[in-house]
Amino acid sequence: MDFSFTREQDMFRKEVIRFARKEIVPRVEEHDLKGTFDFESFRKMGAFGLLGLHLPEKYGGSDADVVTTVMAGEALGEAGVDGGLTLSYGAHTFLCADTLFCHGTEAQREKYLPGLISGEQIGCMGLTEPDAGSDVASMRTTAEKRDGSYVLNGSKIFITNGPIADVALVYAKTDPTKQHEGISAFIVEKGTKGFSAGEPLKKMGCRTSTTSELFFQDCEIPEENLVGQEGFGFLMAMQTVEWDRSALLAPMVGAIRHTLDKSSGYAKKRTQFGRPISHFQATKHKIADMRIFYESARLLVYRIAWCKEQGRPLNHLEAAVAKLYVGDWSLKPNNDAVLIHGGYGYCHEYGMERAFRDGRLAPIGGGTSDIQKKIISKLM
Amino acid sequence: MNFDLSDSDKNRVAAVAEVVAGSDYPATATAANDATACGNVLRKGTLLLSAAGHLASSDNAERAVGTMAAMAALAEHDAKCYLPLEMSARVVARFIDTFGTADQKKRYLAGLLAGKTLGALALAENTMNVVNDPLSATATAQGNEYVLEGAKNHVVNAACADLFAVVATLEGEPAAFLVERETAKLSIQAGAPLPGGGLAGCGSLHLEGCSVATEAMIRPSGKQGLLEHLRIWENEVLVAGALGRMQAALAEAQAHAREHVTGGKPLIAYQEVAFKLAEMLTLTQTAQLMAYKTAWLTAAGDRESAVFNACTKVFCTEAAERVSSEALSILSARGLSADCPAQVSYQQVKYTQVAGTSNEIARVMIGDAEM
Numbered sequence: 158m159d160f161s162f163t164r165e166q167d168m169f170r171k172e173v174i175r176f177a178r179k180e181i182v183p184r185v186e187e188h189d190l191k192g193t194f195d196f197e198s199f200r201k202m203g204a205f206g207l208l209g210l211h212l213p214e215k216y217g218g219s220d221a222d223v224v225t226t227v228m229a230g231e232a233l234g235e236a237g238v239d240g241g242l243t244l245s246y247g248a249h250t251f252l253c254a255d256t257l258f259c260h261g262t263e264a265q266r267e268k269y270l271p272g273l274i275s276g277e278q279i280g281c282m283g284l285t286e287p288d289a290g291s292d293v294a295s296m297r298t299t300a301e302k303r304d305g306s307y308v309l310n311g312s313k314i315f316i317t318n319g320p321i322a323d324v325a326l327v328y329a330k331t332d333p334t335k336q337h338e339g340i341s342a343f344i345v346e347k348g349t350k351g352f353s354a355g356e357p358l359k360k361m362g363c364r365t366s367t368t369s370e371l372f373f374q375d376c377e378i379p380e381e382n383l384v385g386q387e388g389f390g391f392l393m394a395m396q397t398v399e400w401d402r403s404a405l406l407a408p409m410v411g412a413i414r415h416t417l418d419k420s421s422g423y424a425k426k427r428t429q430f431g432r433p434i435s436h437f438q439a440t441k442h443k444i445a446d447m448r449i450f451y452e453s454a455r456l457l458v459y460r461i462a463w464c465k466e467q468g469r470p471l472n473h474l475e476a477a478v479a480k481l482y483v484g485d486w487s488l489k490p491n492n493d494a495v496l497i498h499g500g501y502g503y504c505h506e507y508g509m510e511r512a513f514r515d516g517r518l519a520p521i522g523g524g525t526s527d528i529q530k531k532i533i534s535k536l537m
Numbered sequence: 538m539n540f541d542l543s544d545s546d547k548n549r550v551a552a553v554a555e556v557v558a559g560s561d562y563p564a565t566a567t568a569a570n571d572a573t574a575c576g577n578v579l580r581k582g583t584l585l586l587s588a589a590g591h592l593a594s595s596d597n598a599e600r601a602v603g604t605m606a607a608m609a610a611l612a613e614h615d616a617k618c619y620l621p622l623e624m625s626a627r628v629v630a631r632f633i634d635t636f637g638t639a640d641q642k643k644r645y646l647a648g649l650l651a652g653k654t655l656g657a658l659a660l661a662e663n664t665m666n667v668v669n670d671p672l673s674a675t676a677t678a679q680g681n682e683y684v685l686e687g688a689k690n691h692v693v694n695a696a697c698a699d700l701f702a703v704v705a706t707l708e709g710e711p712a713a714f715l716v717e718r719e720t721a722k723l724s725i726q727a728g729a730p731l732p733g734g735g736l737a738g739c740g741s742l743h744l745e746g747c748s749v750a751t752e753a754m755i756r757p758s759g760k761q762g763l764l765e766h767l768r769i770w771e772n773e774v775l776v777a778g779a780l781g782r783m784q785a786a787l788a789e790a791q792a793h794a795r796e797h798v799t800g801g802k803p804l805i806a807y808q809e810v811a812f813k814l815a816e817m818l819t820l821t822q823t824a825q826l827m828a829y830k831t832a833w834l835t836a837a838g839d840r841e842s843a844v845f846n847a848c849t850k851v852f853c854t855e856a857a858e859r860v861s862s863e864a865l866s867i868l869s870a871r872g873l874s875a876d877c878p879a880q881v882s883y884q885q886v887k888y889t890q891v892a893g894t895s896n897e898i899a900r901v902m903i904g905d906a907e908m
Contacts, residue, residue: 158546158602159539160830224538421908438897441904448903449848456826460540478819533818534811537791 160456166225170232176205177236185239185365189511192357192364194321195242203276207233208250212258216270227407227462231455234411237508240515241365243408244522248317248366249273251400253280253326256342260385260393265344269324281322283313283345283371284394290315291528293328293391294336298373300329300343305380307331307343309351309373319369320354323347327371328390340390344382351376362514395471401523402476403462406483409519410454413487416494416512417447423498423507434497443493450490454483474536481529484520491516540826546603550610552589557614561585565617565736572727575621575736576655576697582618583626583652586611592626592650594634601836602829605777609828612781613788616881619781620888621737623774624693625649629656629702631770632713636757641715645700657698659689659716659742660767665892674705674744676714681751683707683714685744691892695740696727702755703744704763711763712756714749722747733885734875765843768894769835772850775889779857780821780828782882782889786857787817789878790864793871804867813863820856827852844906847899854896857886 162170181198188195202208211226212218221229233243254273257265257280272278289296298311309329313319325345332339345352355370385393421444424435434440457479464472491513495502502509520526542550556562562585563578586592591607608627612619630649633641648654664670674687685705692701701716701723716723728740757763791814794805804810831849834842864879865872872879890896 158542158599158829158833160833161538417907425908435904435908438901438904441908442897442900443904444907445848445851445900445903448844448907449852452830452845452848453823453827453852456830457823459538460826463538463540466538477815478822481815481819482823527812530812530815531808533815534805537814537818 162224162228166228169225170228173205173207173229173232174236177233177238180205181233181242182237185237185242186505186508188365189239189241190505192359194245194318194367195365198242199245199279200276202246203274208246208276209254209270209274210250212254212270212274216258216266217274218270223403223462223466224459227403227458230404230407231411231414231458234408235414236411237415238408239363239365239511240408240412240518241363243412244363244405244518245279245318245366247401247405247408248282249280251404252282252397253322253324255400256282256326256393256397257344257384259396260342260389261344262381264381265384269344273324278323279318279321280324280326281316281318282397283316283319283325283327285313285315286311287314291525293340293394296328296330296340298327298329299333300331300341302331302380303377306377307380307383309343309345309376309378311373313371315358315368316354316371317366317368319371320357320367322354325352325371326384327373328394329373331387335388337391338388340394341387342384342390342393343378344384345373345376345378349376349378362511362517364514398476398524399461399465399472402479403458403465405523406454406458406479406519407462409483409487409516410451410458412512412516413447413451413454413490416491416509417444417451419508420444420447420494420497423501427499440497443497447490447493450486454479454487457482473532477529477532477536480524481526481533484526484529487516487519542606542829543599543603546606549590549603549607553586553591553607553610554614556585556589556591557611559585562615565615570730572696572738575738578736579618579622579625579655579694579697580652582615582622583650583655586622587626587650587652592630594631596836598833598837601832605773605828605832606825608774608777609781609784609825612778613785614781616733616782616785616878616885617735619778620731620735620774621655621694621697623777624658624737624771625656625698626652627774628658628767628770629700632658632702632755632767633715635766636755636763638752638755640752641755645715649700654699655694655697656700656702657692657694658767658771659692659695659701659703660764660771661691662687662689665691665895669898672704672706672711674703676705676707676712676754678707678751679748682748683751683754685714685716685747685749687744689742689744691739692728692742693731693737693739695725695742696738701742703742704767705744707754707756710756712754713763713767715753715755716744716747716749720747720749731885731888733881733888735885769843769846772846772893773832773835775893776828776831776849776853779854779886779889780824782885783821783824783853783857783860786861786864786879786882787814787821790814790817790867793868810867813867817860817863820860824853824856844903847894847902850894851896851899851903854886854889857882857889861886
């Protein structure tokens with residue numbers, strides 16, 4: 158075993174933190190209060206190279222390895238970038254662009270990846286439906302093949318980047334008589350007739366990431382918009398799981414480091430009963446628990462990144478363990494950060510209530526904790 | 538970066554399991570209340586494990602990870618011998634190996650690693666921690682000797698050890714003294730066995746003008762002090778112990794959930810049981826990674842190693858309690874029998890929390906490091 162990062166990886170992490178603190182963090186509070194997506198930051202992330210870090214240079218990416226890519230996400234969280242923007246970044250980069258890269262035709266890659274990688278275009282993935290969340294096979298959206306095109310009907314819900322996406326990677330049943338084997342993936346561009354997004358949903362946290370329903374009403378798309386082969390959509394969606402459990406969890410782990418730093422700093426300055434609250438054991442214990450969670454969660458996230466880097470096929474157990482742990486066990490450190498800040502923790506300015514709200518998504522989004530337990534127990 | 542145990546590490550883990558399962562490995566059942574029998578069991582166990590390569594020094598980070606995994610395997614397969622054996626052959630031997638003089642190594646090391654000599658660390662005093670309360674045991678130079686005064690408590694192996702590494706204050710700084718069992722003016726009280734039926738009793742030593750030669754003194758130089766080194770190594774033994782017991786509890790609960798049929802289906806088919814097992818596995822895998830990383834950092838001499846060691850101590854020992862407790866819930870009536878591995882785990886893991894750097898003090902140390 159070797160738990161070290163390369164010197165280049167460490168330097169890159171620091172660079173991302175510096176970039177994010179300068180270019181993104183100053184606008185986080187404003188956008189969170191308004192509940193709006195920060196296009197400027199997103200495009201700057203594209204210009205910096207974060208949106209296609211792991212994708213090939215020929216499409217505008219940087220060909221980075223998986224661990225470095227995951228590290229970038231952690232650095233964003235550590236810098237203080239909110240959970241909304243990192244969620245949008247994850248959905249865009251890994252659920253949409255990466256799937257297009259892995260399963261799309263060369264023509265599809267050339268058409269869509271450069272815009273997605275630069276941040277000029279925004280991507281989303283449409284999988285979840287009102288009655289098909291964890292139970293993907295129950296999806297009702299259909300794609301019927303007609304004379305050189307597919308016609309989509311149905312709706313999607315809880316789609317990150319839904320209201321702002323230029324490119325949607327949509328999963329639909331090409332064979333409704335089948336379960337998982339009947340699911341296929343399609344590219345649907347913004348402005349396509351019969352395709353619309355709902356109003357942004359009002360969410361508890363991750364408010365800078367706009368989320369909505371997607372509607373398809375006799376939405377006709379050319380047959381070349383099929384991604385991969387018919388019937389392979391479920392497998393493609395499952396292949397995003399490793400990114401979902403590493404690159405999308407990494408910002409959450411980084412965010413814990415951020416709240417830990419903020420909480421430590423606050424505790425040293427805040428005086429009660431004649432001494433800083435950092436001198437009280439109860440405060441030290443909370444800080445210690447935050448640090449313990451950060452260290453342990455970090456190991457699980459980098460383990461799945463490393464497994465993916467090795468090219469091992471679908472690391473479901475490692476992925477589910479990481480997701481369950483980060484999801485369920487992160488609630489306490491986020492809560493402790495609010496408690497250490499007392500009344501200020503409940504107010505917006507200190508950022509702890511935002512971190513608390515953003516962190517609440519961890520055991521829900523991308524497969525609930527109960528689903529992770531189901532996966533783990535099946536694999537035991 | 539590499540998250541796999543090497544083949545060599547895996548072989549070491551398998552070798553420990555094989556030794557413990559072998560017909561030569563000593564039975565512990567009749568030894569619990571008999572110091573001589575305990576000592577014999579531990580000596581033979583040490584010899585067999587040493588022959589299998591288990592006690593070789595962990596002088597690099599890669600090897601240290603394998604050592605941690607093998608230690609956990611020993612705790613998993615032999616709950617009774619693990620703590621006393623590792624405290625002797627790992628902590629005391631490692632201390633002498635790392636900081637001892639050539640003469641001290643020549644005199645004691647081979648015996649400790651071959652089970653001819655059993656060692657005990659005499660560090661704790663009235664309380665188990667040595668952080669809040671300064672050491673009261675003292676050493677005073679008198680000619681070619683040091684004279685030791687004071688009492689040591691909570692000494693694992695007190696009843697059967699041949700050699701004690703006694704920590705005392707010498708001219709205001711902590712130092713260790715290698716004191717043989719038969720030394721005059723050293724009296725030993727065996728003490729009660731630890732919970733969970735281990736062979737380790739926690740006894741006490743009374744040193745009333747006990748003289749040892751100046752050559753028996755060990756005082757390391759360097760940034761990390763003697764107490765910090767000993768605590769980190771002791772914590773590693775406790776961490777591996779907790780990890781091993783967690784692995785044993787999980788394995789037993791998992792097997793039972795598959796085999797035991799109730800309401801016409803195996804226990805694991807019930808979602809509540811399956812979900813408990815999933816959480817237990819999650820905690821166990823996380824604890825493994827923490828334990829391996831702390832061993833790796835310590836061996837690499839990383840500046841964060843002390844804080845990470847404290848983080849690992851808290852995480853692993855508390856996760857072990859939760860995993861053992863959940864295992865008992867799954868095992869139901871079967872968990873009530875005294876020799877049930879999960880129950881042994883449940884009883885033993887509390888010791889791993891309060892011993893070494895107690896989890897409360899570890900949290901304070903981590904908090905101080907952060908702030």
